[in-house]
Amino acid sequence: MSETLNRESLLKAYRTMRTIREFEERVHIDFATGEIPGFVHLYAGEEASATGVCMHLTGTDYIASTHRGHGHCIAKGVDPVGMMAEIWGKATGTCKGKGGSMHIADLSVGMLGANGIVGGGGPLICGTALAGKIKGDKSVGVCFFGDGASNQGTIFEAMNLATVWNLPVIFLAENNGYAEATSSKYSVSCDNIADRASAFGMPGVIVDGFDFFAVYEAAGEAIERARNGGGPTLMEVKVSRYYGHFEGDQQTYRAPGEVQKLRETKDCLLQFRRRVTANGEITNEQLDAIDAEVKALIDGSVVKAKSDPKPAAAELMTDVYVSY
């Protein structure tokens, strides 16, 4: 709860969530102009999840992410300026413009990659955790995945493996209600994804994903247990996305006014602001100042991304092998 977070941490949490929101809202606007190549999947609405989890992680901890990975990247410490350039396909991007939105990765901060394959990250994070365990560095791994991936065999295999090897892994299911255009109420065979935890011999936890403090607290407990040799946890964050599966998705499968209602009543930034300003711990002015700084950062990242060069032709053939 907020008692365990000092002022500095609260401001950091807010800044991270606001950076993700601003980044995604800006990509939403710019994508509509047709200038951004390919396709993007936006994380807006789910910021409390990535932030509440990654606040507990260190540089040697790894996360595996999803096709909806911008928020995880920012929360784990990937530079948003490089990310924006990557999304615009520029040479200055995090991956030199060779990965794009779905493959942003920065191993130097423990970000093992957004992933274009639904459920692809589960086995990988078991591997980083196994390596950490063998090296004895007390690191943990977090596998972010969605309700769609929750039905993939790779996730089942990874959960089984994590328990068999007692790995320090958190399986972080972000259930935003829709796998593409199909409801999780239809595609998931039980009431909650977390109900599956007992089948894999690990604790299952359900958390309100609009509530940063709830995510922070539950994640902290699971991560501490994992770090101390207590094994994996399956944590389901119930949340929603504010945009479509991809940008351009008309979302005719959603209820009229569904997102607007969430934005007005449950939004994580709104709730956070209300809570931390209620007792005067932090002022609205302080948060407004962060909003302005974040806006300047993201605006600047777009200006830079637009003017940065595209990868040179020679880049087509590099980086396939370390040596060949």
Next chain:
Amino acid sequence: MARKISYQQAISEAMDQEMARDQTVIVMGEDVAGGAGTPGEEDAWGGVLGVTKGLFHKYPGRVIDTPISESGYVGAAVGAACNGLRPVAELMFIDFMGVCFDQIFNQAAKFRYMFGGKAETPVVIRAMYGAGFAAAAQHSQCLYNIFTHIPGLKVVVPSNPYDAKGLLIQSIRDNDPVIFLEHKVLYTMEGEVPEESYAIPFGEANVLREGDDVTIVAFGRMVNFAMEAAGNLQKKGIHCDVIDPRTTSPLDEDTILESVEKTGRLVVVDESHPRCSMASDIAGLVAQKAFGALKAPIEQVTAPHVPVPFSDSLEVLYVPSVARIEAAVTRVKEYS
């Protein structure tokens, strides 16, 4: 000092020596120890054919039995490689790649490029392949061509004990993902292998025999068939270059092209199916880059375009034979 050991012992020795040399090398797979969680021996098997026998007690905590969960543990090997280890994951049969292909060709193979050159994935995936054990359609395939197609992977197909040891040591030391394929019929093949550690570089073909009439390029077990055929043909006055590329990716194009420039005639021997195979790949390469030197159509000696049959009477027809190689060489030699 060299002494005679088997292909299987050579592979085992390569892992043993690399594990002794480098603490980050681990071995994982189904029953690589064999016996985990059982009331009996903890290393009952040492791999389904005993290739990793003895490593479990020698390297505590570094020989890890896995559930039968190929996507799970092959992906874990890939993830561990990203976090500082050099895992050797054993997949038992190459046919099982089908259930974990995503972790190999979408994840391991692509990290370096997709992440702008900032990732290294030094993982080795070992698997046995090939027909000859009456293991039938799902345990006998010869799929190196599929992995050769994927940029980011290196593919190794040793044909003898000496190469098996040196190429596996190179595979473990290599910083890219390597698919290391062991022909199951070759496990008992004996040959001279030095006791000391040595690495054979990738992309350097071995010319086993020299002759001016016909070039034979063969892979894996087929190299030994090609050598037998070439020996028989020599008695009939037909002299062959026999080339073992040893790795299909990278491929030593120069050695093949130089040989064809000399002989003008090419036979490729490949235990895979004929379409989109190493045979068709080498034929295409030579047709494009040494067309002017060719004096006869290129012959491809391959398995037919059918699944591997079970019954030994059919399996023996399925696998390319010494007689078929000799016939193909004779045809290209006599073509005018």
